[in-house]
Each structure stands twice: as C-alpha cells, then as structure tokens.
Amino acid sequence: MSEIKAATRDGFGRELAALGREYPDIVALNADLSETTRTGYFQKEFPERFFNCGIAEANMMGIAAGLASCGYVPFVSSFAMFAAGRAFEQVRNSIGYPHLNVKIGASHAGISVGEDGASHQCCEDIALMRTIPGMTILCPADEPEARAATRAAYHREGPVYLRVSRFATPVISDPSAKFEIGKGVLLRPGSDVAIIACGIMVPEALEAAKALSSEGISARVINMHTVKPLDRDIVAAAARECRAIVTAEEHSVIGGLGEAVCSFVSENCPVPVKRVGVNDEFGMSGPAADLLKHFGLSAENIASAARSVVKSK
Amino acid sequence: MDPVEKRRLEATACRIRIGIIEGVYSAKSGHPGGSLSAADLLAYLYFKEMNVRPEEPDWPDRDRFVLSKGHAAPALYAALAERGYFPTEELKTLRHIGSHLQGHPNMRLTPGVDMSTGSLGQGVSAAVGMAIAGKLGKKDYRVYALCGDGESQEGEVWEALMSAAHYSLDNFVVAIDCNGLQIDGRVSEVMSLDPLAEKLEAFGFFTQTVDGHDFDALESAYGRARLEKGRPSAIILKTVKGKGVSFMEDKAGWHGKGPNAEEYGLAMGELRTRLGELVGGEEK
Numbered sequence: 001m002s003e004i005k006a007a008t009r010d011g012f013g014r015e016l017a018a019l020g021r022e023y024p025d026i027v028a029l030n031a032d033l034s035e036t037t038r039t040g041y042f043q044k045e046f047p048e049r050f051f052n053c054g055i056a057e058a059n060m061m062g063i064a065a066g067l068a069s070c071g072y073v074p075f076v077s078s079f080a081m082f083a084a085g086r087a088f089e090q091v092r093n094s095i096g097y098p099h100l101n102v103k104i105g106a107s108h109a110g111i112s113v114g115e116d117g118a119s120h121q122c123c124e125d126i127a128l129m130r131t132i133p134g135m136t137i138l139c140p141a142d143e144p145e146a147r148a149a150t151r152a153a154y155h156r157e158g159p160v161y162l163r164v165s166r167f168a169t170p171v172i173s174d175p176s177a178k179f180e181i182g183k184g185v186l187l188r189p190g191s192d193v194a195i196i197a198c199g200i201m202v203p204e205a206l207e208a209a210k211a212l213s214s215e216g217i218s219a220r221v222i223n224m225h226t227v228k229p230l231d232r233d234i235v236a237a238a239a240r241e242c243r244a245i246v247t248a249e250e251h252s253v254i255g256g257l258g259e260a261v262c263s264f265v266s267e268n269c270p271v272p273v274k275r276v277g278v279n280d281e282f283g284m285s286g287p288a289a290d291l292l293k294h295f296g297l298s299a300e301n302i303a304s305a306a307r308s309v310v311k312s313k
Numbered sequence: 314m315d316p317v318e319k320r321r322l323e324a325t326a327c328r329i330r331i332g333i334i335e336g337v338y339s340a341k342s343g344h345p346g347g348s349l350s351a352a353d354l355l356a357y358l359y360f361k362e363m364n365v366r367p368e369e370p371d372w373p374d375r376d377r378f379v380l381s382k383g384h385a386a387p388a389l390y391a392a393l394a395e396r397g398y399f400p401t402e403e404l405k406t407l408r409h410i411g412s413h414l415q416g417h418p419n420m421r422l423t424p425g426v427d428m429s430t431g432s433l434g435q436g437v438s439a440a441v442g443m444a445i446a447g448k449l450g451k452k453d454y455r456v457y458a459l460c461g462d463g464e465s466q467e468g469e470v471w472e473a474l475m476s477a478a479h480y481s482l483d484n485f486v487v488a489i490d491c492n493g494l495q496i497d498g499r500v501s502e503v504m505s506l507d508p509l510a511e512k513l514e515a516f517g518f519f520t521q522t523v524d525g526h527d528f529d530a531l532e533s534a535y536g537r538a539r540l541e542k543g544r545p546s547a548i549i550l551k552t553v554k555g556k557g558v559s560f561m562e563d564k565a566g567w568h569g570k571g572p573n574a575e576e577y578g579l580a581m582g583e584l585r586t587r588l589g590e591l592v593g594g595e596e597k
Contacts, residue, residue, distance in 0.1 A: 027449070048449070049449070051445065051480070053476055054472075054475070054476070054479075056472035056475070056476070058434075058435075058438070058468075058469045058472060059438045059441070059469055059472035059473050059475075059476055060438075061438070062435050062436075062437070062438020062439045062441070062442060062469070062473065063438050063439070063441050063442035063445065063473075063476065064442060065428070065438070065439045065442060066379075066428070066438065066439035066440060066441060066442020066443040066444075066445070066446065067442040067443070067445060067446045068442075069420070069427065069428060069439065069442070069443060069446075070373075070442075070443055070446035070447070070450070071373070071446070072446055072449070074442075089432060090435055090438070090469075093429070093431070093432040093435055094428075094429070094432075094435045094438070094439055097419075097429050098419070098420050098421055098428070098429040099421065
C-alpha cells in the first residue's frame with residue numbers, strides 16, 4: 001500500500017477552489033469553520049463568492065437554498081455533526097424537498113475526528129441523509145477520490161451530501177480511474193467473500209483482503225464511494241459470485257452503508273452479510289488511530305468478520 | 314394613495330379573502346386565520362409593490378416573495394391566482410390529492426411560488442439567500458418575506474435577520490404579521506416577543522410599525538424601505554387574525570381549521586357584501 005497519506009477534507013477543499021476558477025456560479029458558505037473544513041482555500045481566492053454565516057448552521061442551509069433558487073451552486077460546509085445533525089430539518093425541508101442544487105461538504109465525519117470526542121463524532125449522518133428522497137451521498141475513499149467526488153458533485157443536478165474526514169489516511173485510488181456517481185469501484189477481484197467499504201475504511205478493506213489471501217480466502221474489495229444511490233449491480237454480482245459479504249464503514253451500523261447493502265441483498269439476492277461499523281454507541285476522546293482500533297474499525301476486524309461470514313455460507 | 318387605486322386594492326384583498334375561504338372550505342382544513350390577516354399585504358405586494366411577470370413566473374429578474382409563515386398558503390395561492398398565475402377555479406383543489414396546491418407552498422408545483430416553505434423559520438433564511446444572490450449578481454430585484462409573529466419565536470428567524478444585517482441587504486424587506494395569536498393562544502402569553510420593534514432595530518433593521526390592513530400605510534412603509542441604503546428593512550404589521558370574516562376575527566380557534574357549510578355560507582356572505590360595496594355596480 002502507498003505510504004502517502006492525506007485527509008479527504010483536503011481533497012474537497014482543494015478541488016472546490018479549483019472548481020471556483022472554472023465555474024463562476026459556485027459560491028461557498030461556511031459556519032465559522034472555513035479553515036478546518038478547507039473551504040478557506042476557496043475563500044482566499046474568491047472572497048466575494050464566500051459567505052461566512054457565523055455559527056448558525058440552520059440559517060446557512062436556508063441561505064444556500066435561496067442562492068440555489070437564483071441559479072448559484074452553493075457548497076455549504078461544516079462538520080458532519082452540524083451539517084447533517086443540527087441542520088437536518090433545514091436540509092430536508094429547504095434543500096431536499098424542493099430538490100435544490102446545494103452541495104453539502106460535511107467534514108470531520110465519524111469517530112476519527114479524534115480528541116474532540118463524542119459530541120463532535122458524527123456516526124449518524126449517512127443514516128439521516130439516506131432518508132431524504134433525491135439526496136446523493138458520496139463518501140470518498142482517499143484524497144484524490146475526494147477531489148473527483150467534489151467535481152462530480154458540482155456536475156450532479158440536485159442536492160449532494162459529500163462526507164469527508166479530518167484524519168489523514170492512505171492514498172489507494174487509481175488516479176486514472178473515472179469517478180462515476182452511483183458506480184462502485186472493483187479494487188480487487190475475489191470469489192470467497194466481497195468486502196464492500198466506503199470512506200476511510202476502504203484502505204483497511206484492502207489490507208484485510210491481503211491478510212485473508214495469505215490464509216487462502218479470496219476476498220473481493222469494492223469501494224462504494226456512492227452510498228446513495230447504491231450501485232445495485234455491483235452488490236448483486238458480489239452476492240451472486242462470492243455468496244458472502246462484509247461491509248465496512250466509519251459510521252453507525254444502524255442506517256449506513258451496511259444497512260443499505262443488507263436491505264438490497266435480503267430482498268433481492270439473500271446471502272450472509274456482516275457489518276463492520278460503530279456498534280450503536282457514542283464515541284470518545286482519543287487519537288484517531290487509537291479510536292479506530294478501539295471501535296473495531298480496522299483491517300483486522302474486517303478480516304475477522306470475513307472469516308466468520310465465509311464459515312456461515 | 315389615489316382613492317381609486319386604494320379601492321381597487323381593497324377589492325383585490327377581498328377577492329383574495331374569498332379565495333382563502335373557498336380553499337379552506339373545499340379542503341375541510343387549512344389555516345384561515347393567519348391567511349386572512351395577511352390578505353391585505355399580499356394584495357399590496359402582488360398588485361402594487363412587486364415587479365413580477367405572471368406569464369413568466371421564473372423570470373430571473375423578478376422580485377421574490379417568500380411566505381415564511383407557509384401555513385398562510387391559501388392567501389398566497391389566492392393572490393397568485395388573482396394575479397393571473399393560474400385559474401382561480403383551482404383554489405378549490407387546495408389540499409386535495411394530486412393538486413398543485415399543497416397544504417404548504419411547494420415551489421416545484423405552483424407557478425409563482427418562489428420558495429417551498431412551511432417549517433417555520435426556514436423561509437426567512439432562504440429569502441436572505443435570494444437577497445445575497447441579488448447583490449452578488451448585481452441585480453436590481455428586491456426580496457420580500459413574510460413571517461408570523463408566532464413564527465418569530467423560532468431561533469432561525471433571528472439567525473437569518475442577523476445575517477441580513479451583516480451582509481447589508483438593503484434589497485431585503487421582512488414583514489412580521491403580528492396578529493397576536495398562535496395555536497395555543499395569545500403570543501404574549503405563549504412566548505412574548507416584546508419589545509419586537511426594539512429587537513429588530515437592535516438586529517440592524519430599519520424598522521417601521523404600521524396597520525397591516527391600511528393600504529396607505531403599507532405604501533408609505535414599503536416606499537420608505539426602498540430609500541433605506543446599507544441595511545435591511547423590517548415592517549411590523551399590526552393585524553387582526555381572521556380579518557374580514559367577523560366570527561373568525563381575533564380567535565385562535567380559527568388558526569388551523571376549515572369552516573363547516575354554515576360557516577362557509579356566513580363568511581362568503583360577508584365577503585361578497587363587502588366586495589359589492591367596494592366595486593359598486595361593477596363585476597363582483
């Protein structure tokens with residue numbers, strides 16, 4: 001695996017600034033977190049198209065809706081906790097219901113926020129956003145893919161929730177690969193079990209597959225960068241060909257990628273599935289790497305789930 | 314205001330009230346009280362103040378109106394129909410399955426609706442976004458919002474007002490329909506807003522208080538707001554909930570229910586009589 005590490009929030013911020021150079025209809029909004037969400041790059045280049053809304057996320061979502069109704073493409077940004085959590089109803093009613101062209105860049109998702117602790121570690125955002133009709137949910141696997149996802153979000157008509165992380169993780173994506181919303185990426189072929197992962201769990205899934213391979217278990221790895229709409233074809237093929245699935249996400253096992261896969265598989269192509277994620281509990285303070293281990297979000301946990309699900313076939 | 318024009322606006326407001334009653338009677342639900350209190354303002358905005366094109370509802374340079382108190386949708390629909398956005402006959406489909414006239418405004422379904430609203434507090438934020446867009450695009454359009462007094466208990470209203478002042482949005486005018494009542498009773502008893510004018514001033518708004526049923530006062534306030542540069546305007550409308558239908562006036566019970574057949578007959582009788590007085594021998 002590549003030794004290069006970078007945070008997906010950096011990819012989001014850098015690409016947003018790059019898009020700003022190409023598209024004058026982009027505006028960026030922030031709620032007093034411009035540096036840490038990396039929208040500061042855009043602010044520096046385009047101060048006239050940047051609006052700090054102060055610490056008032058609900059109002060920021062509404063302002064974005066109003067700007068979108070006038071033809072602008074607003075990228076609003078905050079921590080996932082406040083973008084999807086605090087402002088959920090504004091996202092639902094002012095953006096989702098009228099299907100306005102607002103892009104929500106939600107950084108600091110999951111427990112890898114680290115030391116700030118549970119109040120800031122959002123493991124519910126995918127669940128919340130999945131319930132909004134017409135919402136697209138992107139959760140890129142690494143920094144380059146975060147760039148591609150940001151670009152794709154701009155070109156996608158309608159609301160997009162883009163989930164990025166604070167924690168620097170390995171760069172694993174193929175720079176020549178085309179990023180297509182709604183199309184999972186097959187990163188590694190395999191036939192005994194399919195590991196379907198999103199976000200920063202994708203590098204862990206690759207590590208797990210390597211370990212499993214040395215034990216004679218052939219693990220397929222799929223990077224599901226789009227959680228909604230789910231790539232049903234790639235999941236159906238995984239179920240049909242591997243007959244066992246493990247999902248991995250830095251999110252609650254309730255309502256996230258794992259549940260999306262379970263719902264589809266149980267109704268269409270039932271095979272055993274094990275979900276790796278945060279198990280219905282709040283996070284805590286600590287260094288991100290330690291927390292990921294503590295909450296069972298590691299290659300070892302994925303490999304262990306894979307062994308168990310292969311046995312249950 | 315020219316007396317002929319004033320009479321014409323009063324007749325328009327009366328027709329809007331008739332449209333409200335037709336709608337909520339047909340729906341057997343809806344919010345007549347807060348719709349009737351806003352009828353005069355909507356007549357003023359759509360027939361005097363705002364630069365709009367009913368034949369081109371999405372005209373990019375139009376003035377915008379956001380009904381942040383979205384439950385007064387029957388009033389907005391009646392005003393839009395009266396202005397020619399769609400046939401008045403459709404008002405009777407309010408809240409019916411398949412109708413474009415949803416219980417609360419939907420910008421994707423109803424021509425002339427600039428923002429989907431209904432969840433209180435959210436419309437003001439969207440209106441602020443539209444005003445920012447106007448400034449950014451160096452457009453001349455103005456943005457008008459209408460909030461309820463009860464609605465102003467929502468924290469988001471004040472977040473939005475703070476941002477409007479911060480961005481010096483002198484193209485933005487928010488009106489507060491102060492009919493003094495909300496579902497659970499008097500606003501002053503449920504959660505007092507007093508002193509509202511001072512609060513708005515303190516939030517950076519050029520603030521005026523007027524009789525929301527007096528077209529001379531409305532014209533003067535909105536005209537004065539146009540002259541204000543560098544800061545947004547707020548207009549506190551002193552209104553009567555249920556205005557124009559005697560038995561609905563100042564009754565919290567008429568916040569959110571439709572009239573029965575007898576009440577419908579009484580209400581329509583009163584409004585038609587009033588319209589007859591206003592238009593004389595002309596068409597009613």
